[in-house]
Amino acid sequence: MVTGATGLLLPLVARGLIEDLAEDRAITGALLALSGLVIANAAVGALGSYVLRRTAESVVLGARRALSSYLLRLRITAVDRSEPGDLMARITSDTTLLREVTTDSLVGLGTGGLTLVATVVLMAVVDPVLLGVTLAVILGAGTVLGVIVPRINRASRQAQDAVGVMGASLERVLGALRTVKASGAEDREERALHAAAEESWRQSVRAAKWSAAAGNTAGLAMQTAFITVLAVGGARVATGAISIATLVAFLLYVFYLMSPIQQVIGAVIQYQAGSAALSRIQEALGLPAEPAARTAPLPSSAAEPASLAFSDVRFRYAEDLPYVHHGVTFEVPARGMTAFVGPSGAGKTTVFSLIERFYDPESGTITLDGRALTDWELPRLRSAIGYVEQDAPVLSGTLRDNLLLGNPEADDETVRRVLKTTRLDDLVGRLPQGLDTLVGHRGTKLSGGERQRVAIARALLRSPRLLLLDEATSQLDAVNEAALRDTVADVARTTTVLCVAHRLSTVTSADRIVVMDAGRVRAVGTHRELVAADPLYAELAATQFLATAE
Ligand code: ADP
Ligand code: MG
Numbered sequence: 088m089v090t091g092a093t094g095l096l097l098p099l100v101a102r103g104l105i106e107d108l109a110e111d112r113a114i115t116g117a118l119l120a121l122s123g124l125v126i127a128n129a130a131v132g133a134l135g136s137y138v139l140r141r142t143a144e145s146v147v148l149g150a151r152r153a154l155s156s157y158l159l160r161l162r163i164t165a166v167d168r169s170e171p172g173d174l175m176a177r178i179t180s181d182t183t184l185l186r187e188v189t190t191d192s193l194v195g196l197g198t199g200g201l202t203l204v205a206t207v208v209l210m211a212v213v214d215p216v217l218l219g220v221t222l223a224v225i226l227g228a229g230t231v232l233g234v235i236v237p238r239i240n241r242a243s244r245q246a247q248d249a250v251g252v253m254g255a256s257l258e259r260v261l262g263a264l265r266t267v268k269a270s271g272a273e274d275r276e277e278r279a280l281h282a283a284a285e286e287s288w289r290q291s292v293r294a295a296k297w298s299a300a301a302g303n304t305a306g307l308a309m310q311t312a313f314i315t316v317l318a319v320g321g322a323r324v325a326t327g328a329i330s331i332a333t334l335v336a337f338l339l340y341v342f343y344l345m346s347p348i349q350q351v352i353g354a355v356i357q358y359q360a361g362s363a364a365l366s367r368i369q370e371a372l373g374l375p376a377e378p379a380a381r382t383a384p385l386p387s388s389a390a391e392p393a394s395l396a397f398s399d400v401r402f403r404y405a406e407d408l409p410y411v412h413h414g415v416t417f418e419v420p421a422r423g424m425t426a427f428v429g430p431s432g433a434g435k436t437t438v439f440s441l442i443e444r445f446y447d448p449e450s451g452t453i454t455l456d457g458r459a460l461t462d463w464e465l466p467r468l469r470s471a472i473g474y475v476e477q478d479a480p481v482l483s484g485t486l487r488d489n490l491l492l493g494n495p496e497a498d499d500e501t502v503r504r505v506l507k508t509t510r511l512d513d514l515v516g517r518l519p520q521g522l523d524t525l526v527g528h529r530g531t532k533l534s535g536g537e538r539q540r541v542a543i544a545r546a547l548l549r550s551p552r553l554l555l556l557d558e559a560t561s562q563l564d565a566v567n568e569a570a571l572r573d574t575v576a577d578v579a580r581t582t583t584v585l586c587v588a589h590r591l592s593t594v595t596s597a598d599r600i601v602v603m604d605a606g607r608v609r610a611v612g613t614h615r616e617l618v619a620a621d622p623l624y625a626e627l628a629a630t631q632f633l634a635t636a637e
Contacts (some may be wrong), residue, residue, distance in 0.1 A: 090135055091202040091347075095209070098122065098339040135194070143189035150182040150368060152459040160308065165374040167404070173251035173259030177371045180250050190360030195354025202347040210340045214329055217337050220319050221312045228308030232301055232352065237355055239297045244363035246290035251367070253283035262529075278307055298356045303529040305352040309345045315535055316341050377465055392421040392583040393455050393471055393553040395442065400451035401440060407492035411437050413606045414451065419599075424579040426594035427587045428627065429603035435587045436477050437532055438603075439555045441475055442585075455553070473551030474561040477587070479542035481530025486515065486549035487522040489530075489541055493549040501548065508574040511537070537563035545580065554578060556586040560593060568593065572609070591631045600624070 103566050104117040108136045158174055210218045260267055260276045269274055270579055320334040329337075395507040396419065402412040411434045419425045427435045440446055440561075441453060442461055461469060473493070491497055497505075502522075506512045514537060518524045530538045534549045539562050546554060555576065572593055575584060577600075588594045595614040602617060610621040617624040 088201055089131045090128055091198045091205070093124050094343070095202060095205055095253065096124055097121070097634075098336050099209075100344060101338045101339060102332055105335060105409070106486045109332070121127045121479065123284055128555065136190075138438050139190050139329055143186045144195075146189045147182050147186050150185055151178055152570070154178045154182070154368065154371060157347070158373075160320040160379070162375045162377055162439070163374070164405075164529055168260070169374065170251070170255035172254035174371060175258070176247075176251040176254035177367050179473045180253045180254075181247055181367045184247070185368075186421050187320035187357045188365070192357040192361060195357070197352040197407045197485040199350030199354060201346040202369055203344070203351060206340055206344050206347065210337060210344075210416075213333055213337050213583045214323075214522075216328075217305060217316050220315050223343060224308055224312040224315060225348070228304050231304050232355075235297050235301045236359060239287065239294050240302065240359040240363055242290050242294035242297065243360040244366065246287050247326070247360075247363055249283055249290055249427075253280065253287060256283050257446045268273065270524065281391045282328065290442035294360065301352055301356055302349070305348055306345075309341070309348060313338070313341050317636065328546055328618030334607060345385070360486050366462060374392060390552055391561065392581060394457070394583065395419040395420040395553065395585075396454045396457075397441075398452050398454075400441065400448045400453060402437065403446040404446070407419065411606050412441075412448070415606070415608055416451075417601050417608050417611060419585065421583055421585060423583070423598035424596075425599040427585065427603055428591065428594060428600060428624070432605075433603040435603055437583070439557055439587070442553075442555065443472060444468060470549075472555060472556045473549045473553070475539075475546045475557060479539065479557075481526055481533060482543050483528045483530075485523050486518075486541065490524065490548055492545055497548045505544045505547050508577070509540045509547065510570050511544055536564060536567060538569070539563060551582060554582050558587050560587055561589055572596075591628055604633065610612070619630055 099305060100117055100120050104114055104121065107114045109115055140368075142352075158178070207218065207222075210221065236274060256276075256279050260280065267273060270437050284394065298419060302415050316338060320329070320337060323329050324331055324334050346363075353391065397415050397417050400412050400415045402408060402415075403410045415434070415438070429435060437446075441448060442455075442460070444465060447461070455468065455471070482492065503512070506515055515521050524532075530541070533541065539559055541557070543559055546556075554575075563571060569588075575586070576596065578584060584593070586597075590615075594600055597614070599611055600614060600617055601611050604622055604623060610617055612620060614628075618628050619625075
């Protein structure tokens with residue numbers, strides 16, 4: 088505002104100077120005033136742009152913070168429907184577009200708008216007739232801009248969407264680069280990446296085209312106004328309606344109008360890109376999130392083992408997908424080991440996802456310690472559970488980061504004990520940097536079996552009351568698997584353990600086995616009982632033991 092005001096005074100001082108000259112007065116005073124104004128204008132301008140830029144960066148920071156916190160709390164159903172690469176682009180790329188909105192755009196609208204109003208008022212004082220001429224020209228230009236500006240918005244939105252698509256393709260390729268290379272699919276994936284980049288280019292060029300048209304419509308309007316004012320003003324000077332000094336002052340104002348008008352138009356154009364980005368950010372913030380926790384998760388302590396029950400649970404992943412659970416019912420008392428077996432696709436992993444409340448069943452109830460899961464505060468519920476996912480990922484970072492992910496407070500002694508029971512102590516001993524060794528993206532520097540043991544150790548370090556193991560030992564060699572079986576049997580004395588195993592040999596000693604098939608529980612019993620009572624289980628057992636015998 089101060090910059091605008093000091094700038095605005097310049098023509099008035101200039102008029103004084105010209106009048107001084109015309110009437111042969113000394114011009115020192117007017118010159119001094121002019122220099123003072125110019126210096127003040129520059130100094131305040133510099134301070135202003137620093138403060139604004141800083142504010143804009145804070146807006147970007149705020150948006151990035153809000154989005155990161157929000158995305159970590161997304162419901163898994165929302166994650167299933169989104170592209171992580173696109174969400175990433177919203178946090179990293181779209182937020183930067185807010186910067187322009189809050190600096191140039193805001194300054195443009197603020198100072199430009201104010202200067203504009205003040206200039207128009209001053210012009211009215213100088214000569215209302217010439218002001219009328221000027222406004223008529225500006226109005227014509229405004230009509231043209233009304234058509235162009237929405238097009239800039241649409242093109243900007245599509246350009247940002249294309250950046251999102253590119254993020255998604257990048258994530259797809261970089262996440263599976265080995266498979267892409269091994270499949271010889273680099274060229275095809277390259278084309279897909281280029282197509283997304285080119286689409287973003289095309290849309291940005293479209294936005295640039297309309298922005299250029301808008302910018303130059305404003306420029307053209309101002310030149311037209313200048314010429315018209317010169318012509319009409321010249322005629323008025325000839326008839327003696329106004330003095331030559333007044334015409335010069337008015338022309339200076341027309342000249343001065345150019346920059347605020349350009350500023351306002353520029354602000355409107357930039358706001359289009361910003362609002363396109365803002366709408367993408369708001370979409371991300373509109374995805375369903377888990378309820379915010381009212382309590383912090385309890386520190387896990389090897390408290391009482393949990394009991395669990397499913398009662399007539401029906402579930403499907405989405406309304407347009409078939410049911411995955413058609414009334415699943417079973418009970419698991421506290422302590423001991425319960426195994427889930429059945430063909431792939433039977434719904435075993437889904438049982439675990441429902442226990443973690445990544446999804447909620449459509450009907451039926453699930454209870455932990457006799458309390459419905461929906462009555463548990465989410466962090467409390469999850470702090471009671473140690474979950475080793477099927478194909479559990481190892482995160483990039485160090486071994487220590489990975490192990491302590493679920494319990495950063497675990498002391499060295501506990502870590503050492505868990506490393507020993509999961510047979511990771513040898514590996515850690517062999518590595519020059521021990522626990523501080525970097526494991527690579529998704530743990531690529533570890534073998535499959537090592538990754539699985541890291542995942543099991545991570546879950547055990549939480550001292551869970553309920554341990555969920557989903558095919559957690561599928562990649563271990565026979566020796567390691569036997570050792571882990573003993574460890575799990577040990578854990579099951581003080582904790583409730585649920586495990587899915589694809590090798591029956593690992594579950595024959597389980598306290599109870601739940602046989603699942605096509606979203607239903609077929610039978611529950613011990614290995615001995617089931618071999619006698621359930622044909623599917625008997626068949627599975629027969630083929631697998633035959634294979635083992637061979
Ligand atoms: P299991 O672990 O017994 O092999 P799952 O519980 O993983 O079986 O899957 C059961 C069914 O649910 C499968 O048909 C699978 O395709 C489907 N499914 C699993 N996860 C999802 C998901 N996130 N969205 C849609 N369908 C899914
Ligand atoms: Mg599974």
